[in-house]
Amino acid sequence: MKIVILDGYTLNPGDLDWAPVQQLGDIEIYDRSKPDEIVQRAAGADAVLVNKVVLSKAILDQLPGLKYIGVTATGFNNIDTAAAKSNGIIVTNVRAYSSASVAQQTFALLLSLMNRAEMHSQSVFAGEWAASADFCYWKSPLTELAGKTMGLIGLGDIGSQVAQIALAFGMKVIAYRKHPKPVEGIEMVGLDEIFLRSDVVSLHCPLTEETKEVINKTNLAKMKPNAVVLNTGRGPLIQESDLAEALRNGVIAGAGLDVLSAEPPRADNPLLAAPNCVITPHVAWATFEARKRLMQLAAENLEAFIKGNPVNEVS
Incomplete structure (x- = not known):
């Protein structure tokens, strides 16, 4: 052969x-x-x-x-x-x-937004700690995950692993799926509740006509101003111009993305210039x-x- x-x-x-x-x-x-x-x-x-x-x-x-x-x-x-x-x-x-690897990358993106470890490390190597008048400093707000609500859109193999990691962090987990079934430790809710209640909205659903651009101006407006969006699923789940606008205007606090609508991205992709946006080059699967x-x-x-x-x- x-x-x-x-x-x-x-x-x-x-x-x-x-x-x-x-x-x-x-x-x-x-x-x-x-x-x-x-x-x-x-x-x-x-x-x-x-x-x-x-x-x-x-x-x-x-x-x-x-x-x-x-x-x-x-x-x-x-x-x-x-x-x-x-x-x-x-x-x-x-x-x-790659379910375990994608779940791991989901939290790598989330922790990057919550702790900004790389930013602070770069600051140290740039000499800012050595020159500091204090024994410590932070360049951005630091956020504890315990007690926060993780909202999952999709609860298949990857979403289920993300849920277990979130629970281990002490987070509350709510989830939306088209055909819900009871899962211990996870509250199944409607899509609107995901946006209204979540501190973190994480996308783990297939790309369908129903889910295409589920992150859009209307749904972003429902979210808390300190909430973040994560996408390790498919790029077109997000209306990218709407998300970029929401980040610029403080509608939500941040986004962590491993996928974009076109890959490699076009130079004019609005998310490349959006604040508080962490983007990795579709590597979640690639351990x-x-x-x-x-x-x-x-x-x-x-x-x-x-x-x-x-x-x-x-x-």
Whole structure:
């Protein structure tokens, strides 16, 4: 079997071993593939693995020998699954490989807003502590999480882990999900209550027509002025101009984001100039442990296909 990996660098920039995939066939690995390189590189492949490379109908129609597409991610909107199905191509994805890592990043963003550890460290190394007249100082308000209310929009694998961490911090946890069910320690509420009662609103829901731009001017206006928004889900869950305006005008106190509506962001994205906004470059999923797990699961998906029993199909 010929296996082509079209954008391997994202999953493995050099710190992992491709062995789980290599043992399944003859493998060609490309760190990145431009759109006009895809057909030539994937020609003759039985299987391709991709992370964010777009495989459109026009491209798939030029790959008559392709039998399998393994997405090395959970999201698969970069694949024309209808075209894949009509061409007899199996498409699989990998789920729940990074839940613990994303939950951890959620709190990394929150603690960055609450404690500003990096800002204070930079201040120390800039000589401000050595020059201080006092034994300590702080450059921004410091906030204790205990007793605060964490409001979760979405309560799947990641949201549930975020809830447990919040409870360990002594926070109260309320959550909204489309089909609620009782969860010990968590109060299930309506969406309006999330915005009205929460000190922290954290997004962990899928991107649907209902949830698209759920963070918008109307809902932001319902929030407490000292509240913050966190997004480690999908960028389009937020109306970015509305959030930037809310941050500039003090409608809410801050935002911690790992995702944006366009990635990489355009230079004119309003959040890049917004105050009290911490942004990381979509790294919540990318711990070494999560990527190692992802590679193993992607290999298991491919092996199951080779054996004639495909799993985790999305086509």
